[in-house]
Amino acid sequence: MEDNFLINLLGIDELSLRRILEECDCYSNYRISQLKNWIHRRQVSSFDEMTNLSMKLRDYLKTIAKIEAMPLKTQQFSMDGTRKWLFDAGFDNAVETVFIPDSNRNTLCISSQAGCAVNCSFCFTGQQGFNRNLTTSEIIGQLWWAQKNINNDFFSGNLDKSIINSPKITNIVMMGMGEPLLNYSQVIPALRLMMDENSYALSKRKITLSTSGIVPMIDKLVNDCPVSLAISLHAPNDELRDKLIPINKKYPLQELMKSCRNYVSYAPRDFITFEYCMLDNINDSDKHAFELIELVRTIKCKINLIPFNSFPNSNLKRSTQNRILSFVKILNSQGIVTTVRKTRGDDINAACGQLAGSIKNITKIKTHESIKL
Known part of the structure; x- marks a missing residue:
């Protein structure tokens, strides 16, 4: 499956994880805990590293999911x-x-x-x-x-x-x-x-x-x-x-x-x-x-x-x-x-009020003029 169509597990809640595991016939509360632990506690991004999950589940996850932060x-x-x-x-x-x-x-x-x-x-x-x-x-x-x-x-x-x-x-x-x-x-x-x-x-x-x-x-x-x-x-x-x-x-x-x-x-x-x-x-x-x-x-x-x-x-x-x-x-x-x-x-420029990033503005917001009281 193309990467753009893979489910990003970083934002998936427990109910959605359950559905994914049920589709693979691998569901249990313990499996969900294991998967969340690998993703969020250990910050693992490769399913191959999740060695306490079955090969069947790991291979399935590779076909439908990814673990990926913004570049x-x-x-x-x-x-x-x-x-x-x-x-x-x-x-x-x-x-x-x-x-x-x-x-x-x-x-x-x-x-x-x-x-x-x-x-x-x-x-x-x-x-x-x-x-x-x-x-x-x-x-x-x-x-x-x-x-x-x-x-x-x-x-x-x-x-x-x-x-x-x-x-x-x-x-x-x-x-x-x-x-x-x-x-x-x-x-x-x-x-x-x-x-x-x-x-x-x-x-x-x-x-x-x-x-x-x-x-x-x-x-x-x-x-x-x-x-x-x-x-x-x-x-x-x-x-x-x-x-x-x-x-x-x-x-x-x-x-x-x-x-x-x-x-x-x-x-x-x-x-x-x-x-x-x-x-x-x-x-x-x-x-x-x-x-x-x-x-x-x-x-x-x-x-x-x-x-x-x-x-x-x-x-x-x-x-x-x-x-x-x-x-x-x-x-x-x-x-x-x-x-x-x-x-x-x-x-x-990381202090409060200084964050700017880089934004392609789609609104009509304009920079404020000096505040006059």
Whole structure:
């Protein structure tokens, strides 16, 4: 069978695997566990290497299936240990994935779309426009490829073990290119595979989905797969948020906050994170801080302040360090847990808001002009 018609097992759920094994008269729960273990735990791509599967099953899988991530185009290494990979998504598109090691965890930032149609003014991805949704196989393939790559370099001695003390990817953040909740049908199966005990065995607490605020999909996520939730907030009032995040005109703050209050009851960490990009003289005044306090007061939450990371033609500037610290002090004084995100990988344009990839835009999205208040 031609490669384009082969089933990519990276994105296949347990029910689909069962059907495949039943067609070969090889089905058992144990066989499914074995197959998932080979694919997701050991990152094996050749059926010949799956030596505890019968020859009959291996030969059958060769005729109908493949295990294949998106092709790697380039990789970059930051001085702080961060890695950025650019994957070929076909049709003149490429998406980026970022690995961020820390002393007690290894985080992988995964993309869900080739580009993004939300068009946030402070995010480079949004300025590239949008082409298409990634498939479940392409989403999981980023995790599969990254874990395989880190394992190989760690055990061959090619990693600085003073920076990375374990090869295991422990945390996933759906904060790469794209709005995950606008690719719901492909993202949810990917999240479930990440949590599958025979695949990556990550807990809901270790997977964070970041959204600009697609209210109906947040409400749906509660029932389908309530992982840790981060809201890309960035403004304490509708007037400003309409300018920074145009989707706010469709799902204004009152609706979004109502949805967040409901989600907290199901959130695995019993709180929601509000992400807030600190933009000089735009959203960083004392007045904005007090507005933010009133906005989130009735929601169990944490605030994560993100110093703006520049990109070409953004016309925006990062808030000063003193202004950020003053903002933190105001929020903390009202009992709101507030942290400042440590900038990682900015020397390779891998920091928050800097991912761009390469997108063949099929929308009418245009670069924002300077925001005027």
